[in-house]
Amino acid sequence: MAFQRRNTKKRFYQRRKVCRFCADSTLEINYKDGKALRPFITERGKIIPRRITGTCAKHQRTLSTAIKQARTIALLPYVGKLS
Amino acid sequence: MRMYETIFIADPDLQDEVRKDLFEKFKNILVQEGGILANFDDWGNKKLAYEIAKKSRGHYVCMTYGGTGTLITELERNFRLDDKVLKYMTILLEKDVDPEALKQQIDADAKAEAEAKAEAEAAKAEAPKAEEPKAEEPKAEETVEVEAATDEKEEDK
Numbered sequence: 647m648a649f650q651r652r653n654t655k656k657r658f659y660q661r662r663k664v665c666r667f668c669a670d671s672t673l674e675i676n677y678k679d680g681k682a683l684r685p686f687i688t689e690r691g692k693i694i695p696r697r698i699t700g701t702c703a704k705h706q707r708t709l710s711t712a713i714k715q716a717r718t719i720a721l722l723p724y725v726g727k728l729s
Numbered sequence: 730m731r732m733y734e735t736i737f738i739a740d741p742d743l744q745d746e747v748r749k750d751l752f753e754k755f756k757n758i759l760v761q762e763g764g765i766l767a768n769f770d771d772w773g774n775k776k777l778a779y780e781i782a783k784k785s786r787g788h789y790v791c792m793t794y795g796g797t798g799t800l801i802t803e804l805e806r807n808f809r810l811d812d813k814v815l816k817y818m819t820i821l822l823e824k825d826v827d828p829e830a831l832k833q834q835i836d837a838d839a840k841a842e843a844e845a846k847a848e849a850e851a852a853k854a855e856a857p858k859a860e861e862p863k864a865e866e867p868k869a870e871e872t873v874e875v876e877a878a879t880d881e882k883e884e885d886k
Binding site: 677678719721722723724725 | 818
């Protein structure tokens with residue numbers, strides 16, 4: 647009985663997210679373009695994990711360095727404001 | 730030789746002349762230390778993501794150049810000494826670059842840029858001619874045509 651119930655509970659599934667940098671190779675990750683990095687940080691300025699954005703490991707790595715570089719030169723905030 | 734990219738934020742409230750002198754100073758240091766300036770990009774005044782030295786705006790400048798480690802230390806020492814620079818960041822682009830090849834590429838880029846400019850000007854000069862042919866004097870038209878012809882020749886080369 648218990649086994650069955652778990653099965654029904656697990657039924658919902660999510661659409662597989664695709665890394666948008668793999669899908670479109672013309673997209674480049676560059677720290678100088680702060681606006682392009684905006685979708686990958688929260689309002690508070692935190693880097694969004696790849697399990698949410700769907701970015702692949704390789705691109706998430708370059709993305710996180712780019713975001714950190716952009717923060718250093720004040721293109722992105724370390725601590726964002728609640729807006 | 731290595732390729733570097735340095736972004737620095739200059740004080741936004743500087744006079745134009747002072748700012749020019751400041752940029753010249755850093756360019757001179759670059760050349761003195763044996764660096765090759767590939768690109769000097771002035772982004773202008775931009776809003777900062779957070780305040781630096783009580784300022785919410787900054788004048789961004791991006792320099793791309795070839796150089797060695799000693800050049801970086803000297804340049805960054807000067808950035809630190811100068812009050813007019815709010816912040817700087819240097820990034821390594823390529824670890825091994827041939828100085829001669831870099832120079833050649835810079836020349837080629839400059840040439841391409843000049844050609845593009847000339848082309849744009851020619852197009853600009855031709856546009857009003859097409860719109861109002863009566864207003865322009867025949868002499869001006871002739872010079873425009875000659876310019877366009879020389880441009881084409883350059884392209885052929």
